[in-house]
Amino acid sequence: MSALTPRPGIMKIAPYVPGKDSIDGKETIAKLSSNEGALGPSPKAMEAYAKAASELHRYPDGDTSKLRKAIGRHYGLDPARIVCGAGSDEILNLLVRAYCGPGDELLYSQYGFLMYAINALGVGATPVAAPAKDYGSDIDALLAAVTERTRIVCLANPNNPTGTYVTKDDVRRLHAGLPKNVLLIIDAAYAEYVSKNDYESGVELVDQAENVVMTRTFSKIYGLGGLRLGWMYGPAGIVDVMSRLRQPFNVNLAAQIAGIAALEDIAHTDASRTNNDIWLPWLSDELKKLGLAPLPSVGNFVLVGFGSKERAMAANDWLMNDGLIPRLVAGYGLPEHLRITVGTETEVKAVQASLARFVAAKK
Ligand SMILES: *Cc1c(COP(=O)(O)O)cnc(C)c1O
DSSP: OOOOOOOTTGGGOOOOOOOOOOBTTBOOSEEOSSOOOTTOSOHHHHHHHHHGGGGTTSOOOTTOHHHHHHHHHHHTOOGGGEEEESHHHHHHHHHHHHHOOTTOEEEEETTOOTHHHHHHHHTTOEEEEEOOBTTBOOHHHHHHTOOTTEEEEEEESSOTTTOOOOOHHHHHHHHHTSOTTSEEEEEOTTGGGOOOTTOOOSHHHHHHOSSEEEEEESSSTTOOGGGOOEEEEOOHHHHHHHHHHSOTTOSOHHHHHHHHHHHHOHHHHHHHHHHHHHHHHHHHHHHHHTTOEEOOOSSSEEEEEOSSHHHHHHHHHHHHHTTEEOEEOGGGTOTTEEEEEOOOHHHHHHHHHHHHHHHHTTO
16 A cells, blocks of 8 residues: 555645744834735725624625626726636636646746746646746746746736836737747736836736736735735636636635725725835835845835845844844745835835844944
């Protein structure tokens, strides 16, 4: 008798390590490790969530029909082509399970979001990373890495943890170069923060193709990461596949109710975006003045280069000692960097002051 063994690939997964949420023996001044949205959830979402308490014995709407209608209304999309999930993580996982298996390849960019490789290994497929250019996704390198085994290409746009983005022309060029039997997943978790004329979230491409989906989340600008809510917009054929594969009640009742309220609170979303528009450039400029190397970012976070692994670790310890939690990104192959979420005014100023003391101490 042979021993109990998991399916191939699973033991190759390095478990995902979430951003730290506390500091041993220290009060946390700011958790800036998971890009959770500086202003927290909308007060209207909190109120809707509280009201849902008396309904917790009810199964949620398995069809998420009100939520999909609200998303459709908000973003100008056909609700019939929206699928909701327990975070966009679940959507990404289901897409990989649906279209990828043993012997297949899932292609993504070096420094791309870690969950893509984890999902590929989970179904016995091979994750393939195309080399990045200036830390960003390189369309030519991605196209050059496509083989007859490629089944899925994952493009985070903007990308986490680098904060880089790919222009709409380049996303279209990537799609145009892919065989029709390859699925292009555009993960637009940070789309709401981007205000560049040459950026589009992916909706337009989904509308023109049978092999493109766009994924979105309520965990970032909407500040509902704790509830786990994400969605995708895709062609009818892929929506049909997802409706067969997903669990019947994959989006919990509280998430559905709070998600609708969050969408309706436009003032809160605008305030969150404005906070980022002010404090992302401010923090980047201040870090440059300190001689550090923040990458140009269009998300609600900044990847900061410290020049060496030792110095990045020292800066991490220094910030933590001041009650500020950044994100280590060595798991992404970026040991010389830290990722820092753009928080509130008080929080970004605390980061600036802490790192100014770090640099002054010649650390
Ligand atoms: C945060 C993040 C997600 C996951 O979001 P959830 O909806 O919370 O699962 C997906 N993709 C990228 C690039 C992210 O940074």
